[in-house]
Amino acid sequence: MSTATPPKAIDGTIGFADERFGTAGFLRGKMKKVFPDHWSFMLGEIALYSFIILLATGTFLTLWFKPSMGEVIYHGSYTKLDGVNMSEAYDSTLRISFDVRGGLLMRQIHHWAAVLFLASIMVHMLRVFFTGSYRKPREVNWLIGLGLFTLGILEGLFGYSLPDDLLSGTGLRITQGVMQSIPVVGTYIFYFAFGGGFPGHDFISRLYTVHVLLIPGILLALVGAHFMILWHQGHTQFSGKNRTEKNVIGKPFFPVFMIKAGAFFMFTFAVTALLGTFAQINPIWLFGPYTPDSITAGSQPDFYMGFLEGALRIMPNWETNLWGHTIPWNVLVPALLPLGLIMTGAALWPFIEQWATGDKKIHNLADRPRNAPFRTAVGMTAVTFYGMLWLAGGNDILADKFHVSLYATTWFFRGAVFVGPVIAYVVTKRLCVGLQRSDAAELHHGVEAGVITMLPSGEFVEMHQPVKEDAEAVLRGKQELPAIEDAGEDANGIPAPSSRGPLGKARKALNNAFTADDISIGNGHGNGHGNGHGEHPEAGTGDHKELSRG
Amino acid sequence: MTDNNETNGAPSDEEGRAPKRVIGTPPPPPTHDLLPDDTGGAEGTGGYQLDEKKARAAERAAGAFFVLTFVAGIAFIVFYAVWPGHVGNINRATSSNYALGISLTLAFLGLAVGMTIWVRHLMTSKEIIQERHELSSPPEDRQVFNEYFQQGVQESGITQRRFLRRTLLLASAPLGLLPLVLLRDLGPLPEKKLRHTAWKNGTRLVVDGTGQPLKASDFNSPGGIITVVPEGAQNNLDDIAKAAVLLINLPPDQMKVKKGRENWHVGGIVAYSKICTHVGCPAALYEQTTHHILCPCHQSTFDALDSAKVIFGPAARPLPQLPIGVNSEGYLVATSDFHEPIGPSFWERGKSKV
Numbered sequence: 001m002s003t004a005t006p007p008k009a010i011d012g013t014i015g016f017a018d019e020r021f022g023t024a025g026f027l028r029g030k031m032k033k034v035f036p037d038h039w040s041f042m043l044g045e046i047a048l049y050s051f052i053i054l055l056a057t058g059t060f061l062t063l064w065f066k067p068s069m070g071e072v073i074y075h076g077s078y079t080k081l082d083g084v085n086m087s088e089a090y091d092s093t094l095r096i097s098f099d100v101r102g103g104l105l106m107r108q109i110h111h112w113a114a115v116l117f118l119a120s121i122m123v124h125m126l127r128v129f130f131t132g133s134y135r136k137p138r139e140v141n142w143l144i145g146l147g148l149f150t151l152g153i154l155e156g157l158f159g160y161s162l163p164d165d166l167l168s169g170t171g172l173r174i175t176q177g178v179m180q181s182i183p184v185v186g187t188y189i190f191y192f193a194f195g196g197g198f199p200g201h202d203f204i205s206r207l208y209t210v211h212v213l214l215i216p217g218i219l220l221a222l223v224g225a226h227f228m229i230l231w232h233q234g235h236t237q238f239s240g241k242n243r244t245e246k247n248v249i250g251k252p253f254f255p256v257f258m259i260k261a262g263a264f265f266m267f268t269f270a271v272t273a274l275l276g277t278f279a280q281i282n283p284i285w286l287f288g289p290y291t292p293d294s295i296t297a298g299s300q301p302d303f304y305m306g307f308l309e310g311a312l313r314i315m316p317n318w319e320t321n322l323w324g325h326t327i328p329w330n331v332l333v334p335a336l337l338p339l340g341l342i343m344t345g346a347a348l349w350p351f352i353e354q355w356a357t358g359d360k361k362i363h364n365l366a367d368r369p370r371n372a373p374f375r376t377a378v379g380m381t382a383v384t385f386y387g388m389l390w391l392a393g394g395n396d397i398l399a400d401k402f403h404v405s406l407y408a409t410t411w412f413f414r415g416a417v418f419v420g421p422v423i424a425y426v427v428t429k430r431l432c433v434g435l436q437r438s439d440a441a442e443l444h445h446g447v448e449a450g451v452i453t454m455l456p457s458g459e460f461v462e463m464h465q466p467v468k469e470d471a472e473a474v475l476r477g478k479q480e481l482p483a484i485e486d487a488g489e490d491a492n493g494i495p496a497p498s499s500r501g502p503l504g505k506a507r508k509a510l511n512n513a514f515t516a517d518d519i520s521i522g523n524g525h526g527n528g529h530g531n532g533h534g535e536h537p538e539a540g541t542g543d544h545k546e547l548s549r550g
Numbered sequence: 551m552t553d554n555n556e557t558n559g560a561p562s563d564e565e566g567r568a569p570k571r572v573i574g575t576p577p578p579p580p581t582h583d584l585l586p587d588d589t590g591g592a593e594g595t596g597g598y599q600l601d602e603k604k605a606r607a608a609e610r611a612a613g614a615f616f617v618l619t620f621v622a623g624i625a626f627i628v629f630y631a632v633w634p635g636h637v638g639n640i641n642r643a644t645s646s647n648y649a650l651g652i653s654l655t656l657a658f659l660g661l662a663v664g665m666t667i668w669v670r671h672l673m674t675s676k677e678i679i680q681e682r683h684e685l686s687s688p689p690e691d692r693q694v695f696n697e698y699f700q701q702g703v704q705e706s707g708i709t710q711r712r713f714l715r716r717t718l719l720l721a722s723a724p725l726g727l728l729p730l731v732l733l734r735d736l737g738p739l740p741e742k743k744l745r746h747t748a749w750k751n752g753t754r755l756v757v758d759g760t761g762q763p764l765k766a767s768d769f770n771s772p773g774g775i776i777t778v779v780p781e782g783a784q785n786n787l788d789d790i791a792k793a794a795v796l797l798i799n800l801p802p803d804q805m806k807v808k809k810g811r812e813n814w815h816v817g818g819i820v821a822y823s824k825i826c827t828h829v830g831c832p833a834a835l836y837e838q839t840t841h842h843i844l845c846p847c848h849q850s851t852f853d854a855l856d857s858a859k860v861i862f863g864p865a866a867r868p869l870p871q872l873p874i875g876v877n878s879e880g881y882l883v884a885t886s887d888f889h890e891p892i893g894p895s896f897w898e899r900g901k902s903k904v
Contacts, residue, residue, distance in 0.1 A: 034680040077638050085785070098643045101630055105651050137685050170831060173791075174847060177829025177894035180744075187740040187896050195737040197788040198830075202737075234682050248680050251673075260669045266662035270655050277651025285640075292787055293758060293777055293794035293824055295832045297846045312829065312864060313848045319866035321900055328895035330864045331829055364682060396849065406849060407862055 031254040036237035040127045042264060046120035049268035050113045051223060057110040058212065064100055066092040067162065067208030069201045078285050086164075086289035089204045093163040093284055109276035114156050116272060118304040121149050129346070129379050131366035133236045135359075139350040141229045146347055148222050150339075151215055153304050158211040160282060160302055164204055167282075169290025170299055173198065174312075181331040199292060236366040239477020241470050245364045298396060310392030311338045314413045338389055342382055349378075356510035357481065370439070371478045373432035373517040377425045384424035388417040429517060436478075436519035442467055443475050443521055481518045597674030608671035612664040619660030626653040744898075745891045747780075747793040749872060749884040754781040755797065755821070758790075763881045764797070766816050773838040774799040777824060780884070792892055794824040794832065795872050797882075798854050800841060806856045814873040816882060821872040822858045823892040826850055828865035830894045843869065866895065 005011055017023035035041075068088035074081050076091070077098040096103035125145060128134055134142035157175070161168045176198050180190045195202030237243055237250075251257060275281070287296065301309055311334030318329040353375070354360065369376040391398065392413035399406040446464035454460055467475065629649045635642045708715055754763045758777040761784045769776065776797045783789035802818035814820070822843070826833040831847035841854040842861070850865030852858040858869035870892050873885045891899050 032678065032680075034678060077643070078640060098640065099637045101637060101646065102650050104643050104647050105654070108647075170847065173831060174829045177831075180894050180896045181829070183897050185897075187744060187898060190896075191738060191740045191743075192733065192736040197743060198791045199787055200737075233685060242679060246682055248682055249677055251675050251677055256669060256673055256675045259665050259673070263662050263665035263669060266658045266665065270658035270662055273651060273655040273658055277648060277655055292791035293779070293832050293834075295834050295846055297835060299846060309848075315864050317828075317850070317860060317864050317866040319895060324900040325897055326895045326899040327897075328866060330866050331894065334864075362685065396846070410849065410863070 032252040033231075033257075034248045034250040034252060035257045036235055036248055036250040038238060040131075041235060043120055043124035043127055045261065045264055046268055047117055047124055048223065048227070049265045050117035050120060050272070051219065052265070053113040053269055053272055054110060054117060055216065055220075057106045057113065058216075060106045061096060061103075061110060062212055064092055064096045064103065065089070065162070065208075067205045069164065069199070069204045081285065081288065084289060087204065089162060089164040090284070090289045093165070097285065105273075105276050108279075108281050109272050111160070111281045112275040112279070113272045114159060115281075115302060115304075116268070118149075118152050118156060121145075121152060122304075125149065125346075126379070126383070129349075130369040130376055131236070131238075132363065132372055132375065133366050134350045135363040136350075136354065137233055137362055138229075138236075141226055141233070142350055143347055144222050144226045144229070146343055148219060148226065150343060151219055151222070155211060155215045155219065156302055156304055158207050158215070161207060162204060162211060163282075163284045164290050165284035166287040166290050166294055166296060167284070167299055169199065169292070170295055171301055171305075172203070172290075173292065178331055178335045181328045181335075183325075183327055183332075199290070234364065236364055238368070239365045239474060241473040243365065243473070243477075245362065248364070298400075300394065300397070303390075306393035307338060307386050307389040308335065308393070310389040310395070310413065311335070313395055314389075314392045314410055314417065316414070338385070342386060345382065352510070353514070356507055357514050358511075365477060365479075367479070368474075368477075370432040370435040372481070372514075373429050373436070374513045376432050377428040380424040380428040381421040384420045385417060388413055388420045392417070433517045433519060436517075439475050439478070440519050440521050443472065475521065478521050480520065481515045597676060600672070600674060605672055608667055612667040612672065615660045615664030615667065617660075619657045619664070622653045622656035622660060626650060626657060629653060740898075744792075744893075744896060747887055747892060748783040748786075748789040749780050749793055749795075749887045751884065751886050752877065753884045754877070755779075755795070755874065755882045755884065756781045756784060758784070758794065765880045766819060766876055766882060767880070769797065769799055769819060769882070772799055772801060772818075775836045775838075777834075778821070778882075791830075792825065795821045796824045796833070796836070796843065796869075797821050798836065798841075798843075800854060804841075804855055808857045811857070811871060811873070813875070814871055814885075816874055816876055819874070819882070820854065821874045821884075822852070822854065822869040823872065823888060824869075825893040826865055827860075827867040827869060827892075828863070828894065833869060 006014075014024055014027075018025075066088040070088045071085055072088050072091050074084050074086050074091050074094065076082075076094055078094055081094065093107075096107055098104070128142065128145070157171065161172050161175075176190060176194065179193060180186050182189060190198070193203065193206070194200040195206075234248055237248055240249075243249055251260075288294070300306075312331070315330050315334040318333075320327040320329065367375075369379075392410075395409040395413060396406060398404070399409045446466045449463040449465040451463040452460055453463055466472075629646075633646075633649065635645065637643060637646065703709055755778040756763050758779050761781075763781060764776075764778065778795050778797050779790050780793050783793060798820055800815075800818045800820055802815075805815070805818065805820075807815070824832050824834065826845040826847065828845065828848055828850050831845050833843050833845035833850065833852065835844040835846055836842070836854070837844065843852040843854050843858060844850070845863070845865070848864050850863030851861050852865070852869050853861050857871060860866065860868060870888045870890050872888055874882055875885045877883045
């Protein structure tokens with residue numbers, strides 16, 4: 001400990017705070033907190049910074065926006081709409097765009113930041129999933145993240161619905177149609193939400209409160225919890241030299257990570273400002289005010305709504321009419337099933353994995369996706385399912401750009417939404433196994449040195465070299481996937497009680513799925529779970545000769 | 551953002567020989583010789599030695615970017631305050647957007663790049679190894695908690711005093727319902743409102759937008775299509791949302807008129823609800839050659855010749871047809887409301903014939 005004293009301003013402040021809150025003791029342990037370094041760890045940061053940008057620009061917009069469906073006649077700067085009947089919401093959005101200095105810029109930054117917010121959350125979630133970073137002790141933070149994602153989608157939808165232009169009104173009309181189709185209570189939900197028929201006079205002002213107060217409040221609380229849990233539990237790190245489950249290697253929070261994070265925030269702000277400057281987004285003045293009997297062709301929602309839109313488009317027109325009641329599967333299934341499937345699956349996954357593998361250990365080392373083939377393959381299955389629905393949401397654009405029949409694209413996606421995920425599963429799994437084998441081979445035979453040697457027999461071979469230390473640490477970081485004990489059978493071939501019954505069998509089957517394609521990097525004895533890839537040199541055939549194909 | 555500190559030294563011999571291969575996650579830079587393993591981890595105070603010459607260059611670079619931010623910030627203020635042409639028309643808004651946006655972008659970018667140079671080239675902090683703290687509390691904490699909890703429960707008497715416990719539960723039940731009850735006045739009940747529109751027997755069809763009533767002779771171009779609304783409802787969005795109608799002039803010889811609808815059209819002029827039966831978008835696209843009506847939202851396609859039955863897409867039901875006729879003055883009028891609810895399906899849709 002040095003005896004240095006910081007400048008009086010800092011010393012005085014800390015002194016003031018310390019005598020009242022014990023600040024120094026609290027901060028002492030925090031200042032040198034280590035955050036491990038990896039490019040993929042910045043993805044969540046982008047989401048955080050976009051959120052801050054959203055709060056700042058959103059507050060600016062509230063100063064002029066009038067969340068009212070009251071009708072006015074426009075007489076603003078945009079002469080093409082002069083004298084047109086419109087809602088105050090649309091009128092004030094036009095005024096923000098054309099009559100408030102910097103208003104258009106803030107609107108566009110706000111919208112771009114919303115897009116970036118959801119995009120970065122998605123990629124961040126994929127990183128967390130594919131590296132197994134949701135495992136104990138981080139399951140709760142994973143669930144909070146899913147909550148943030150779902151609320152973020154809703155917040156985005158509500159946000160672009162507020163200006164009451166033709167495009168946003170069409171989005172609301174679809175939302176209303178979906179509401180109305182909910183069995184038993186649908187019409188009541190619709191009438192309560194809209195204060196009567198569609199579009200009514202209440203919805204925009206109600207939406208506004210939800211958009212600027214309720215959801216942001218919840219988001220802020222969840223973001224706070226997400227970040228505090230992260231801070232408390234520490235960030236995961238990838239395996240590497242000196243890195244273990246029990247330590248963390250990196251630069252200290254103060255000063256390195258703090259300034260780095262600050263720089264990154266500025267980069268995020270610069271990117272959204274750049275997009276807000278040059279990339280036009282949601283030019284509401286081109287769409288005109290909303291009327292329920294107008295529409296433009298090629299209407300597209302924001303990208304994060306695309307998968308729901310796609311699901312609505314490709315669903316066959318099934319509807320059940322029974323005893324005077326209508327159950328419109330053609331609306332209910334696409335509106336609820338894809339989101340429900342993906343979110344429920346994602347929420348349950350950490351617990352399913354724990355149950356199937358019996359792995360209750362604390363994990364601070366992130367997996368490489370290849371080392372968990374089942375998880376990675378299931379993840380890619382979900383990604384493909386989502387991706388196909390998302391593409392289907394733009395089938396009219398695809399049909400137009402690629403000059404194919406619109407109906408053909410619909411039929412294509414009706415098939416692809418089922419076939420694509422299966423292909424993704426199989427291909428991903430094969431890729432993972434292949435990569436694992438190549439890792440194992442690298443560990444045991446080394447890497448090609450680029451040096452060709454002639455053997456006494458006249459044969460040419462390439463020299464192999466042991467993997468470098470750092471790289472080896474990465475390869476050795478692979479964790480054996482735990483098979484649950486085959487509590488299986490006793491001496492008489494009677495299965496143990498725990499593995500009987502449908503649940504026990506399901507668990508065993510899942511466990512097999514998790515462990516089946518695990519290529520051991522074990523010391524010297526490859527256990528090749530034989531997948532018919534015999535042509536490849538099996539991992540660890542024992543001898544550590546330098547020439548693998550001698 | 552891995553660190554590329556200048557002081558990492560020349561590559562070792564081994565690195566020189568081995569081909570450079572990146573395996574998966576790039577390993578951390580070879581900083582193991584810098585890890586102050588034995589100087590006490592987190593509390594270590596020593597830093598890197600910077601190459602003073604390079605550090606000065608880095609400082610100048612970072613400084614230049616901070617100056618850029620300063621200049622851009624000033625520029626933003628000047629543009630905002632001094633430049634006259636920000637608002638008033640779309641061209642001004644566009645150039646204002648460029649001027650303000652570019653200066654704002656540069657301001658943030660300058661800070662971002664300057665700070666990055668600072669972190670990467672001027673900070674002397676070393677990588678440190680930190681032990682992770684155990685997340686779970688020591689067993690005795692759990693034990694003490696359990697004891698305190700049991701003791702507290704005992705002392706409170708909640709387990710022994712059954713009447714207290716049950717009345718407490720009873721008391722909270724209606725409280726939970728209060729917020730729901732309070733929401734009741736959010737809107738009126740739907741009742742039968744979704745079953746009716748503003749069309750009545752004798753309501754004239756007027757052109758959407760202009761409010762002009764139509765005579766059959768005004769609408770005699772074959773293949774013509776126009777959106778009409780009930781007279782008197784032109785300015786009521788709630789009415790239009792239910793009553794908007796597509797008026798199409800079809801070749802009578804190709805029409806397949808459904809039984810009971812023989813007098814619902816006027817010489818081939820038919821009226822279908824414009825509100826799609828899928829989720830309520832206006833089904834506004836009409837293909838003259840095939841007489842197909844397409845909803846641009848989800849591409850439900852209806853055959854105008856055949857009572858607007860669904861021929862493709864997610865909609866399950868045909869567009870309801872509005873029976874029309876001609877009044878004594880020759881204007882097109884509705885002869886009744888729709889005979890079925892228009893728009894998206896709902897639970898009570900088939901329930902009554904009222």
